[in-house]
Amino acid sequence: xxxxxxxxxxxxxxxxxxxxxxxxxxxxxxxxxxxxxxxxxxxxxxxxxxxxxxxxxxxxxxxxxxxxxxxxxxxxxxxxxxxxxxxxxxxxxxxxxxxxxxxxxxxxxxxxxxxxxxxxxxxxxxxxxxxxxxxxxxxxxxxxxxxxxxxxxxxxxxxxxxxxxxxxxxxxxxxxxxxxxxxxxxxxxxxxxxxxxxxxxxxxxxxxxxxxxxxxxxxxxxxxxxxxxxxxxxxxxxxxxxxxxxxxxxxxxxxxxxxxxxxxxxxxxxxxxxxxxxxxxxxxxxxxxxxxxxxxxxxxxxxxxxxxxxxxxxxxxxxxxxxxxxxxxxxxxxxxxxxxxxxxxxxxxxxxxxxxxxxxxxxxxxxxxxxxxxxxxxxxxxxxxxxxxxxxxxxxxxxxxxxxxxxxxxxxxxxxxxxxxxxxxxxxxxxxxxxxxxxxxxxxxxxxxxxxxxxxxxxxxxxxxxxxxxxxxxxxxxxxxxxxxxxxxxxxxxxxxxxxxxxxxxxxxxxxxxxxxxxxxxxxxxxxxxxxxxxxxxxxxxxxxxxxxxxxxxxxxxxxxxxxxxxxxxxxxxxxxxxxxxxxxxxxxxxxxxxxxxxxxxxxxxxxxxxxxxxxxxxxxxxxxxxxxxxxxxxxxxxxxxxxxxxxxxxxxxxxxxxxxxxxxxxxxxxxxxxxxxxxxxxxxxxxxxxxxxxxxxxxxxxxxxxxxxxxxx
Numbered sequence: 001x002x003x004x005x006x007x008x009x010x011x012x013x014x015x016x017x018x019x020x021x022x023x024x025x026x027x028x029x030x031x032x033x034x035x036x037x038x039x040x041x042x043x044x045x046x047x048x049x050x051x052x053x054x055x056x057x058x059x060x061x062x063x064x065x066x067x068x069x070x071x072x073x074x075x076x077x078x079x080x081x082x083x084x085x086x087x088x089x090x091x092x093x094x095x096x097x098x099x100x101x102x103x104x105x106x107x108x109x110x111x112x113x114x115x116x117x118x119x120x121x122x123x124x125x126x127x128x129x130x131x132x133x134x135x136x137x138x139x140x141x142x143x144x145x146x147x148x149x150x151x152x153x154x155x156x157x158x159x160x161x162x163x164x165x166x167x168x169x170x171x172x173x174x175x176x177x178x179x180x181x182x183x184x185x186x187x188x189x190x191x192x193x194x195x196x197x198x199x200x201x202x203x204x205x206x207x208x209x210x211x212x213x214x215x216x217x218x219x220x221x222x223x224x225x226x227x228x229x230x231x232x233x234x235x236x237x238x239x240x241x242x243x244x245x246x247x248x249x250x251x252x253x254x255x256x257x258x259x260x261x262x263x264x265x266x267x268x269x270x271x272x273x274x275x276x277x278x279x280x281x282x283x284x285x286x287x288x289x290x291x292x293x294x295x296x297x298x299x300x301x302x303x304x305x306x307x308x309x310x311x312x313x314x315x316x317x318x319x320x321x322x323x324x325x326x327x328x329x330x331x332x333x334x335x336x337x338x339x340x341x342x343x344x345x346x347x348x349x350x351x352x353x354x355x356x357x358x359x360x361x362x363x364x365x366x367x368x369x370x371x372x373x374x375x376x377x378x379x380x381x382x383x384x385x386x387x388x389x390x391x392x393x394x395x396x397x398x399x400x401x402x403x404x405x406x407x408x409x410x411x412x413x414x415x416x417x418x419x420x421x422x423x424x425x426x427x428x429x430x431x432x433x434x435x436x437x438x439x440x441x442x443x444x445x446x447x448x449x450x451x452x453x454x455x456x457x458x459x460x461x462x463x464x465x466x467x468x469x470x471x472x473x474x475x476x477x478x479x480x481x482x483x484x485x486x487x488x489x490x491x492x493x494x495x496x497x498x499x500x501x502x503x504x505x506x507x508x509x510x511x512x513x514x515x516x517x518x519x520x521x522x523x524x525x526x527x528x529x530x531x532x533x534x535x536x537x538x539x540x541x542x543x544x545x546x547x548x549x550x551x552x553x554x555x556x557x558x559x560x561x562x563x564x565x566x567x568x569x570x571x572x573x574x575x576x577x578x579x580x581x582x583x584x585x586x587x588x589x590x591x592x593x594x595x596x597x598x599x600x601x602x603x604x605x606x607x608x609x610x611x612x613x614x615x616x617x618x619x620x621x622x623x624x625x626x627x628x629x630x631x632x633x634x635x636x637x638x639x640x641x642x643x644x645x646x647x648x649x650x651x652x653x654x655x656x657x658x659x660x661x662x663x664x665x666x667x668x669x670x671x672x673x674x675x676x677x678x679x680x681x682x683x684x685x686x687x688x689x690x691x692x693x694x695x696x697x698x699x700x701x702x703x704x705x706x707x708x709x710x711x712x713x714x
Contacts, residue, residue, distance in 0.1 A: 047400055050648070050696045059649035062606050066657050069614035077252050079229030082319050084198050085125040092156060095124050099131055101162040104141030104186070110204065111187030111276065112140060115177045116195045117147040120156050122321065127160070129198035135205060145181035147171050173291040179284040185276050192296075194270040196321040197224075206315035207273045210261065218308025219274045219300050221267025222316035225253050232320055235264030235312030237664050238297060240354040242345035247664050253317075256619030263667040264312045265353070269296030271318045278303065288348070293334075294341035301349050358705055359662040359671040360432035362512065363678035363687060364467065367436060367447040370413040374446060378475070378485055386410045388682040392634035395598040397591030399642065401633060403681055406689040413450040416457060422688070423460035426678065429698040430705045431687070433463030433512050434678060435521060440468060440498050442489035455508060465512040466505055467521035467555070468498070470528070490528045492537065499538040506547050514573075514669040517551040518542075525554045525570040535571030553623065557581050566620050575618075576674050577625035580643070583611040590644060597638045605629060605646035609654035617665055624658035626651070627676040628697045631684030642684065648693065652700035656707055675701075 048054050087095050104111075112130065116123050123144070134140060144157055146167040158165050166181055178192065189208065193199075203222060210220040224232035231253040233246035244266070248258050269285075282302050289295040300310045368375075368385040375383040390410070392401040405411070407425070411418045426434070439446035454464065470490070475483035505511055506518035513519060520538070525531035535552050542550045554560070554572040561582030567575050585608075586601035612626070628651050633640035655673070662671050677685045687697050 047398065047692065049691075050693045055647050055693065055696050056649035056652075058606060058645070058647050059653050062609055062650045062653035063656070065606070065610045066613045066653065069610050073614060073616055074251055077254070079252055081229050082225060082227050084227050084319050085128055087121055087125055087128075089121065092121060092124055092152070095128060096156040096160060099124070099127050099160045099163075101131065101134070101140075101142055101160075102136075103162050105139050106186065108139040108141040108187040110138065110140045110189045110191060110208070110273075111143055111185040112191045112193050113143045113145060113178065113181055113185060114193050114195050115145045115147060115174055115181065116149060116153060117171065117174075117177075118149045118151045118153060119195060120149070120151050120153045123153060123195040124156065126193070126195045126197055126199075127163070129200075133199050133201050133203060138204065138208075140204070141185075141187055143181055143184060145177050147173070147177040175285045175287065175290055175292055175295050179287075182279060182284045185280075187276055189273055190276045190279055192269050192272045194320070197270055198319040199271075200317045200319065203316040203318060206313050209315075210273075210311050210313045211275075214261070214309070214311060216307065216309050217311055218278060218303035218306065219267060219272060220311045220313050221264075221272050222318045223253060223258065223312070223314040224268060224270065224318050224320045227319055227321065229253070231255075231258060233268065234258040234314060235262070236266050236268065236297075238265040238301075238345075238349075238353050240346065240350045240357055242294065242297075242342040242350065242353075244297060245664060247312075255616060257617035257665060259314045260619045261311060261313045261315070262621070263309050263670075265667065266297045266300035266310055267312055269299070270320055271316075272296060272299075274299075274303065278306070278308070282306065288344055289341045291337060292341075293337045294345045297345055298348065301352065305352070356668045356671055357663065358430075358709065359659055359666075359673045360463075360512075360669075361430060361673050361675060361701065361705075362433050362435050362465070363426065363431055363675040364680070365434040365436045365464075365678045366680050367413055367450045369411060369679070370447075370449060372447060372449075374486070384412075385682050388634045392682075393595070393637065395595040395600070395633060395637070395642075396589040396593050396602075398644065399589065399591065399594070399602075399633075400631065400684075400692065403631075403634070403684065403686075404691040405681070406691050406694060408688070414453075416453050416459070419450055419454060420460040422678070423462035425688070425698070427462060429695075429702045431675075431678075431701060433465065433510075435465050435467050435512075435674065437469045437523075438466040438502075439473075440470075440501065441473070441486045442494055443497055444486065445501075446473070446486070451505070455505060461510065463510050463512045465519045465521065466502065467523055468502075469523045471524060488527070490534070492533075495534045495537045496541060499541045500545075503542060503545055503547055506542070506550065514551040514672075517549045518547060519551045519553065521553050521555060521576060522572070523555045524558060524560075525572065526559055532569070532571035556622070564618055566618075568620070574621035574623060574670070576623045577612070578674075579612050579625050579627045579676060580608055580630050583608060583615070584641075586641065595638065599638060600633065600636065600640045600642070602641070603643050605643040606650050608643065609650050613654045613657040617661070621666065621670060623666075623670075623672045623674055624662055625674045625676060626655050626658050627685050628687055628700075629684045632682065634682040634684070646684075648696040648700040651697060652704050652707075655701065655704040659704055 114126065142163045144163055144165050146153055146165065148168050148171040154167060166184060168177060168180065172180060207220050207222065211217045221235065223234055226232050231248040231251045234248040237245045237247060285295040286298050289298055304310055366385065371382050371384055389403055394401045408418060408421055413419065436451045470488055472484045472488055473486045475485055511518050528534050539550060542548065552572045553574040553576050554567055554570055555576045555578050557578045567573060584603050586603055589602045629643055629646035631642035633642055658673050662673055679686050679688050689695050
């Protein structure tokens with residue numbers, strides 16, 4: 001279900017486009033059969049077939065190319081040094097004398113809790129940065145919790161006006177020092193702030209705003225950068241074994257993907273804000289993690305278990321001298337503490353972390369494999385997608401046509417046992433669920449039988465969702481609409497009619513949800529008069545009918561493929577990447593021509609895999625998309641497009657990278673990866689076994705899940 005990738009991508013359009021007289025054709029149109037003047041016969045058996053070696057040979061090369069392409073993107077924009085305070089040792093007394101803060105009053109809004117042990121220079125620089133960037137209209141108390149420092153910390157800090165200097169007579173260690181000081185906190189919110197950081201303009205206001213702008217916030221952390229200008233972390237991700245990944249480590253902090261507020265596994269205790277009452281209720285940092293390390297991960301997981309969310313807010317930026325406060329204890333101490341506490345974290349939270357560690361892989365599913373009266377009328381009695389697939393011929397030497405199905409043959413989706421077999425096969429190899437294309441034309445459904453039968457049965461027990469393919473259905477495949485067979489009629493009445501039809505699917509227990517919100521995918525939102533209004537009508541109708549909130553994702557196809565429009569402009573929650581659209585570089589076929597009438601194009605699948613896998617993520621939630629291949633010459637014999645060099649190895653490399661990126665960029669139920677497709681046979685985009693590759697594309701799916709998990713754990 002996609003456009004011809006060899007067509008030039010249309011210019012970006014406004015979120016509410018005017019009527020387009022020549023909008024692209026729907027993806028399931030076909031052209032009438034015609035004879036092809038091939039100079040010699042060729043079958044798929046003349047091409048190399050899967051033998052356990054050949055089909056995987058591109059894997060290492062494609063992975064290396066993806067890594068190189070990402071490195072090139074990183075190098076394209078050098079970072080700039082952050083201007084930080086840097087006091088000399090002789091000047092520390094003078095700088096301490098210049099520090100002064102306003103009285104916090106008996107009920108401050110925020111308490112900034114700074115645990116310290118020696119490193120007086122860093123502490124003064126931290127306090128001076130707070131003084132520079134403290135909002136005058138906020139009641140803020142500053143608490144310095146001195147863990148029995150042996151340097152000049154006491155002498156320098158105790159006289160500073162309007163800070164609460166709490167000194168322990170014995171060294172308790174970071175964790176116990178923080179918990180001891182928590183008893184003295186009066187603010188409604190507490191900020192744990194390490195003394196080896198410096199804050200920047202707007203940091204405190206941004207952290208506080210998170211609790212206003214988002215629901216159920218329990219913890220929020222900022223963007224951490226190094227003085228060099230490189231990103232330290234944009235939130236952090238956790239593996240089930242307790243090992244963490246600092247998201248965006250050493251990358252450019254201005255990349256869009258690091259600059260929107262989102263949920264994360266945890267945020268660093270070097271700067272962490274939470275409601276004080278919540279912190280006191282859970283008892284602060286758990287002493288299971290004495291003396292230090294992983295206590296912030298555990299705190300975030302504990303707060304989430306209490307029903308709250310953990311957010312990263314990039315509008316607060318903190319400059320961090322990483323591990324400066326523990327450097328004096330020696331690297332051996334640090335490594336031993338980390339190793340021990342990672343193990344503790346794994347035992348305590350491993351099962352919880354494992355639940356959402358692997359992204360859910362969802363494959364688009366084409367239902368046009370059974371006859372319907374409309375296709376009988378338009379194309380002839382008994383027409384299905386197999387009609388196109390079986391008549392395809394190679395256009396040049398090395399062109400893989402025709403595609404012949406293996407395990408299930410030329411199946412008929414009127415048989416529920418076929419769908420059961422497909423579900424069994426998909427789940428065996430790690431596919432989470434199917435996204436069925438849904439066809440609705442002003443109250444008329446098409447190709448609905450497979451998903452209607454699924455709805456009426458408790459089998460197969462596979463998660464599913466729907467994607468409304470909201471285009472006109474036309475006869476031709478030329479990007480025009482000169483021969484419309486059945487048209488869309490987007491209107492307010494149609495909006496309500498279609499959502500009332502969809503709600504019955506949303507209520508099925510198998511329906512895929514994101515945070516308990518049914519996932520609805522819309523294929524071309526730009527074709528609506530104003531999809532933001534449509535989305536609002538849908539949401540209201542779902543609330544009124546007891547469904548609750550829904551999650552709407554728009555496919556980035558056609559005019560949206562490279563436009564980068566924020567989904568919120570269309571009233572959507574997220575976008576779905578949809579290869580091959582937008583990043584194709586058409587090339588002449590590599591083999592000698594067999595069909596003198598062929599005027600289409602080919603492209604190198606490996607190039608596309610690298611382009612999509614290394615593509616910089618946007619500043620919004622975009623679900624990664626991958627495809628096992630593409631070739632629509634079964635529908636457009638003389639003018640179609642195809643990808644050469646598509647192999648399971650190259651596909652696995654692409655999918656692995658998409659899985660890893662998804663784990664880092666998204667959280668929980670939003671860890672989704674879409675595959676185009678399960679069974680788009682006439683587009684050469686399918687995971688189902690064929691006679692040439694057998695189960696190897698499905699094996700690539702299983703391999704990608706396993707390999708990316710092993711790489712992460714090790």
